[in-house]
Amino acid sequence: MTHSDIEHTAMGRALALAQRGPRGVNPQVGAVILSPSGDVIAEGWHRGTGTRHAEVDALSQLPAGAARGATAVVTLEPCNHTGHTGPCSEALIEVGIGRVVYAVDDPGLHSHGGADRLRAAGVDVAPGLRGDDGRALLDSWLTVQRLGRPHVTVKWAQSLDGRAAAADGTSQWITGPSAREDVHRRRSQADAIVAGTGTVLADDPALTARRPDGSLYEQQPVPVVLGARPIPDDAAVHRHPQPPVLHTDHDLPALLADLRVRGVQRLFVEGGPTVASAFVRAGLADELLVYVAPTLLGVGPDGADRPALGALGVRTITEQRRIAVASIQRLGDDLLIVAHPAPGAEETG
Template sequence: MDATDREREAMRRALSLALRGPRGVNPQVGAVLLSPDGTVLAEGWHRGAGTDHAEVDALGKLALGAARGATAVVTLEPCNHTGRTGPCAEALIAAGVVRVVYAVADPGEASSGGAARLRAAGVDVTGGVLADDGRALLDSWLTVQRLGRPHVTVKWAQSLDGRAAAADGTSQWITGPRAREDVHRRRADADAIVVGTGTVIADDPALTARRPDGALYDAQPMPVVVGRRTIPHDARVHRHPRPLMLHEGADLFGGDEDAATSLLAQLRDRGVHRVFVEGGPTLASAFLRAGLADQVLAYIAPTLLGGPVTAIGDLAVATIDEQLRLDVAAVERLGDDLLIVATPRQARGPEQEGTR
């Protein structure tokens, strides 16, 4: 049975309700319960890990038995497992719901199967309603489910001859204001920004996302500093509006690929969906070498620096046959600079590494 106009309207409402919940380890989900004549009985949304799922939140606003014969309109397929909360599919069945409409299927190995469980109990189920809108809402969460880790963007700025700094280490600024404005906009879209201790010591970055007038974006990435060197107590990163995460574990810079995987696992467990790796060449190279970069942003300025400070370091490419090929997704002109957006062809997730 196709969704009715009233059910599609309720789905649009459920999608807006979902945005009230936090983006994190659990998906943002909204739910609307409709009476047989299409009247809204109750609404709900998920408020974060350990709280009632959207369907149960909506059911909890009704008197016992008031949902019998109702239709549940949910942005994500009702779950079918017991975690911190019980299975939503069972809660809907117990409440007497006779029809369920959802936008996106649950991709989880443990949590999926809710639609099948509902059908087995005689509930009419229709999926894929406003699916594009549902996937747009859950894009970053779905990416984490697919990869088994956060999505990783590796960014660098370079001169035309591939240098990230002058011979004395100075690098501010290689690119112009429009390129830097673009970087800050992309920072605001990330959940975490990762740099090495060397970058903090050399450049003292704030690691905030700022508008052209210097004002902070409302959304700020969590600052993450990787390395074993001690950063200055008065470093600007300590004044970031979000708490600093220091990752002082295994040597991410010495070719230890497990260290990069471990860092991403820690960030995933903190609810991070999108990671922005920004500094410097050694750190960027570590993620590329480990096959853990999903997107590359290379800002190229029409200037020549020469010298030893290349934008990317050792990638363990011993021969031309081992080169790391990328697919170019876009080339943008930003003032005098160019931005190349590319996708490595062999990005890996934990399932490809045998860790799941």
């Protein structure tokens, strides 16, 4: 194997090690130390807030002097600041590392700059190895760094004519089993799921992520209930594997700030038309999942209407909320439209 091949393989191992660490406020990072001859001599990963970073975790396994002239292969640019632990760039310099290869630049306001510090100390630095894989691993964390808040996915199901429920409020089920299975799979990939008190009181959802056989996914989103109305003690949400987070107002920036502190990186909004509209109206919807069923609900005999979205603040056609469709997928008889704010649309932190 060439030296390049060895580093490429080592980065694959570092990416796998990174996934052993917890998702949360801090990024998942893995590190592999290669001897000057290309042999793996140490491995490490970050185990969570307050623990050693991946590079330091790997270096801690080596006797004094063993890392001199070695290569550190890391999934994220070594940090350059002191937080719960010291700068990884400084730790690498102190042990005499000769080369550092990493996948993704650190976008942190205070933590970036490790590569420059290493170069200034005479360390050979090679960024971008398997960068696409590194960004895929750190996607949600990188989004949080860029936006300063969790990534928000807003989901709703609707009839072909844009209704979320019949005139009397009944809505189970507009979509079929394949669409509902897809929703639960996506729930399992989120850190938290939010619903409004109206939906919780009307439908009594468990807000869990379930397989078609009814069993729970191992990864369960934290249930978040938004609104001032009290939730009954026997509500299904109280039987969720994780205790619900209750927010008694509709201050969405405050909600997102609180969830970020709690380690939430991906928020799944499934709270009915009022909550969905609030996130879209505030410019806080980074991704839209629209499940469209081949059915028509129209307006009730008494004029009652249950649109999938409510007021968005659009008064004239020039204020319309343009979106970019990323994909359209057929799920049984239903369609899933995945969309994002159109290029140039303002992101709100």
